[in-house]
Amino acid sequence: MSTRSRPADHDRGSRPVISRARAATSAPWPPRTALVTGASSGIGRAAALRLAHEDTRVLLVGRNGTALDEVAAATGGHRFAIDLAVTGAEHAVASRAAELLGDIDLLVCSAGVGAAGPFEMMSPSALRDLVTVNVLSPMMLVRAVLPRMLERGEGRILLVGSVAGAVGVRGEVAYSASKAALIGFADALRSEVAGRGVVVTLCLPGAVDTPFFRRRGAPYVRRWPKPLPAGLVADRMLTAVAHGEPEVWVPGWMSLAARVHGLAPPIYRRLASVFG
Numbered sequence: 001m002s003t004r005s006r007p008a009d010h011d012r013g014s015r016p017v018i019s020r021a022r023a024a025t026s027a028p029w030p031p032r033t034a035l036v037t038g039a040s041s042g043i044g045r046a047a048a049l050r051l052a053h054e055d056t057r058v059l060l061v062g063r064n065g066t067a068l069d070e071v072a073a074a075t076g077g078h079r080f081a082i083d084l085a086v087t088g089a090e091h092a093v094a095s096r097a098a099e100l101l102g103d104i105d106l107l108v109c110s111a112g113v114g115a116a117g118p119f120e121m122m123s124p125s126a127l128r129d130l131v132t133v134n135v136l137s138p139m140m141l142v143r144a145v146l147p148r149m150l151e152r153g154e155g156r157i158l159l160v161g162s163v164a165g166a167v168g169v170r171g172e173v174a175y176s177a178s179k180a181a182l183i184g185f186a187d188a189l190r191s192e193v194a195g196r197g198v199v200v201t202l203c204l205p206g207a208v209d210t211p212f213f214r215r216r217g218a219p220y221v222r223r224w225p226k227p228l229p230a231g232l233v234a235d236r237m238l239t240a241v242a243h244g245e246p247e248v249w250v251p252g253w254m255s256l257a258a259r260v261h262g263l264a265p266p267i268y269r270r271l272a273s274v275f276g
């Protein structure tokens, strides 16, 4: 177990970023408490393991009780098995967190599902579930914990989006749209709570080596870029949160695609028609 450290002790401690982070929130780093969704697998699991290593008390949220038990044993955290697609789940999660942890210093919204294949073939129920888990559930959960964070004047929110939300990927229409919604949510929320002690960080990963692809029913087939380890993504996104950064792309060069998309849409569309 490590001792508590300030952002300056983390690996990306450039001065301007740190002073902005200090000005943006007084929430401690490492956080004393964290609520992590998607903690039973992949990126959320890796984030929970890292937070526990920093002595953060975590509430692990997912559906798979056996997987949560394994992460709980490794982290010493509490676990809460619940389907976030069910109406009212966010209230159940928020009240369990309040009961077990008290105030939440960090909310990590990593739970998410993918979908691949032609949009016209997607079943309406799968579409509804995807939007519920990827968009509505993080918004509802933030809605549930934000008032107390604002009342305390401190807190950190980490939303796990995707590069697919910034550029739109063919064959992943619903997924791209859901992650685009998260970008709009993060931008608007960050702007709205600015100066009130709560910081919002959006992580935009490219391909990550997790059960995500298997679970969506379509493997990752591109030769390049290679999927990154979940632990690396967790490290990068938590470092960004520590520094109060608004967003972090993993890998960083992927932000280039979004810049081309914004600055030169026709060029972007030509490239996308070739590379997908």
Ligand SMILES: NC(=O)c1ccc[n+]([C@@H]2O[C@H](COP(=O)([O-])OP(=O)(O)OC[C@H]3O[C@@H](n4cnc5c(N)ncnc54)[C@H](OP(=O)(O)O)[C@@H]3O)[C@@H](O)[C@H]2O)c1
Binding pocket: 037, 038, 039, 040, 041, 042, 043, 044, 061, 062, 063, 064, 065, 067, 082, 083, 084, 085, 109, 110, 111, 112, 113, 114, 133, 160, 161, 162, 163, 204, 205, 206, 207, 208, 209, 210, 211, 212, 213, 215
């Ligand atoms: N892997 C990638 O290439 C990639 C790339 C960019 C962004 N992302 C995003 O990263 C996040 C984490 O994905 P991952 O790669 O770690 O995938 P993963 O290994 O499949 O993990 C997904 C997590 O979400 C949870 N979850 C899904 N539906 C849920 C529901 N209805 N209720 C409660 N929990 C639910 C799962 O819980 P259970 O297993 O317990 O059901 C699991 O813990 C997602 O938001 C994903 O969109 C992934």
